Amino acid sequence: MAEQDAATPPTSRGIVAAVRRELAAARHAARSMQAATAAARVAAVTQLDAVRRSAPKRRAELDAARDAALADARARWEREGAKLTAALSGLAEAAAPGTAGSPWAQWRPGMKPDQQAGLAPGLLRIGTLSHAAERTVPALVPLLDTAHLAVSGDATGTADGLIGAVLLRALASVPPGAVRISVYDPGQLGGALAGLAPLSPAGLISFLGPGGLAPLLDDLAEQIRRINENVLGGVYLSVAELAAETGRRPEPWRVAVLLADPNGAELTRAERAQLDRVARTGVAAGVHLISRGIELTGDGVETITVRSDGTARTSLTGELPVRLDPAPAQPLLTGVCRALAEQATAGPPPVPFAALLPDEIWQQSSADALRAPIGEGTDGRLVELVLGDDPPHALIGGPSGSGKTNLLYCWLAALATRYSPGELSLYLLDFKEGVSFARFAPGTRDPSWLPHVRLVGVNVNSDREFGLALLRHLAEELKRRAAAAKQHEAAKLAELRAEDPAGNWPRIVAVIDEFQVLLGARDAVTTEAVDLLEDLARRGRSQGIHLVLASQDVSGIEALWGRSGLVAQFTLRIALPKARRILSDVNLAAELIPRCHAVVNADSGVPAANTIVRLPDAGDRATWVGLQEQLWSARPEGGEPPRLFDGDARPLFPLLPPPPAPELPASVGAVALLGETIDVTGRPATLRLNRAPGRNLAVLGTRADEACAVLLAAGHALGSQHAPGTARFSVLCLDSDAATAAKSLHAALSARHRCDWHTAETVTALLADLAAECAEPGSPAGAAAPQGSPATAGGSVPHSGAGAQGDGRVQGAGGRDQVHYVFGFAMDAVAGRLAAKPGPGLPSGHEHLRTVLARGPERRTHLLCWWRTVARLRDDLGGPGARFDAIGAWVALDVHGPELAALYPQPGGPAWHPRTGRALHFDRAVQHKAQIIIPYEVAP
């Protein structure tokens, strides 16, 4: 239409047509639009229908998906929550173990809490972090070695309950006595924490009222200063660090509870300044503050804000609310405090015995001194005892049961594990009844011994001579050392050892327990013992011989205190509780120390040198056995067991050496053993039977067993020294009491030699024969036997052995030079027979006896006979004026010293008080003094 418009002018028809076309086109378009709209509408309706139909199912699906996601999330939350709770609970348990964290329900009023080592007390429970019972996580706060606590809030009662609970947990989670509490309570004068009052008798708590704050803070400040200066000494940053490194805590924790004055009184400037000082410096020194209503400042302050609904916020838990535990019930609080006070009064457990022992045995040299710890000092360190040039000797005192034996065990264990047997020798003597040192020697149950021990004496109470023997032995050793020192120009042991490195110069420690027994009588033993002690104490110092004397009560030992020079040498003093006169007169420390403690003083007891030691328990036998086994197994090759002297045991007849060459007994005489001497080496008492006049033996006394034991020992020894068949024996059994012994001797001797058996019937004839042999020099032995004597008449005399005559006659088969030993059991029992004259002008049995005693030895006939009293011997020898020259040796049993005067060179006889199991032996030819012996136990 636009082209037409340009070519031709529009006409009306053209215009109409064009309009029509336009309209038709418009109509067409409208119809198309309508149809499309209708179709779209149909589609939409259809879709709507479809959606309407599917909607409920879809919703259900979506709901299900949502529920599943929710359930999944919840399960994961539960899982993670449980995990987290478990982890937190585990952490809490580790941080607050035992009584620090256990709920009150697990506590009992009288319980004695099982405290931790006390070195790392950890955190303390105050409540829980969650309300849900199954998800309880303990809420904890720090205190000891970590923080101060500042409690605030309006609920004063709840706050005080919380403070009491925290203190109780702190007290119960460290060793008893390790926490000391001071409570400043101006409002209630101690009433706020009255449940803790049972701690008071043990000194674990003190309450302060108004006016008490300044002195309390001053005291805390002074404690901190002292601990910094004397305990930490610039070496440690805190007591906690010291405790962690040394394993011991020398200072208690000091906790000061400061409760605000309800009257609102403010702290003075001085108090505030002191409080700030303590708050700033206290934790390192183990000084802690718990305040209620008083502001504390500083890094180490934890805050707890208490609400009246029983909840709290703490600086440690932040926004997490804490449900506080209810305060412990009053009976629980007071009951546990009472138990804690009892434990604290009983004292902390001592350092264990094992702490005295070194890591490795025998690593130290004793050249300069012996150093060994015996226990723990008040500063928690081990206290050593030193024996060397100074102090050289020790005096230990304490009443019975005060722990002397225990102390000696501690000391000996510490010494024996540090020094090898080449560095240390021990001589141990116990004068009291009991066997305290017996464990160091081999026994029937335990064959091991302590390799350092050379001698153990137990049950020595009635054998003071054994103490003397030990001192004599040490005096000999001192002489040997002094001679060696002189030779090497050495002034002391260290120099001698340097000059003579190959020599055997261990330090010697001689321990004499209950030594007052040794010095307990005014007699020759005491005099000699004190002389020897004085010499050993004075000169032993430089020769490495150290004396350790222990006693229940030295105050009564006149012999000791009369010699102040002797006592002055014992500069090391160890006083057990209630010991008297061990320390100086003005030193009362021993009165004050509790059980299991000792005062060690290396300066003769002057008070300034006191060191208080707590001793471990060394009495456990099993521990000892293990330790001794270890040392015994490590003993040097060839180490001999110690000599054990047990005053209650009868020594066994010794194992004899092989017999000497046959000509030896013939030329110098054989040796009879009579018993064991009371001597360090336990050597036998001997009697040499040579041709010298008087070589006979009289055993005197009524104790048949012991008399027989002496004769048996003599007979066994003589019989075994002579080659078989070269000696002749006669056994005279004259009393039924001696029959068993006599028969046993006869049987033993008959196995090797001619041994004739005689009874009362044949004894006179035997003596007549022997007298005849003696009286007629040059005549063959036995040739002069009187005719018709019962012995030669034979008959009833049983006999046996090499050379015995079948008819019982007593002729010497070996000729006149054969030695003949005659053992007479109860000679005095036949006194009547011997006194009888066989006929006018004929000598009596007594006369024969005297002849044989007097002349026999030179003819090699020796009489070894038992008389039950000295008077009867005298009668047999001729009555009141009798001479005893022919009795060159005797053994006296229950015969008092004065009765022996006639047989003894010193007027008045020997100093001898008879006692069971002991005899006095004297041999005129070799002794100037009689000696005590112990008859042997001779196996039949």
Ligand SMILES: Nc1ncnc2c1ncn2[C@@H]1O[C@H](COP(=O)(O)OP(=O)(O)OP(=O)(O)O)[C@@H](O)[C@H]1O
């Ligand atoms: N430090 C200690 N720790 C534990 N128990 C100890 C301690 N000291 C001693 N005892 C015990 O005390 C008791 C007596 O001790 P001990 O035998 O050492 O005393 P004592 O002075 O030698 O007495 P007594 O002289 O009567 O023999 C023993 O049962 C011992 O185990």
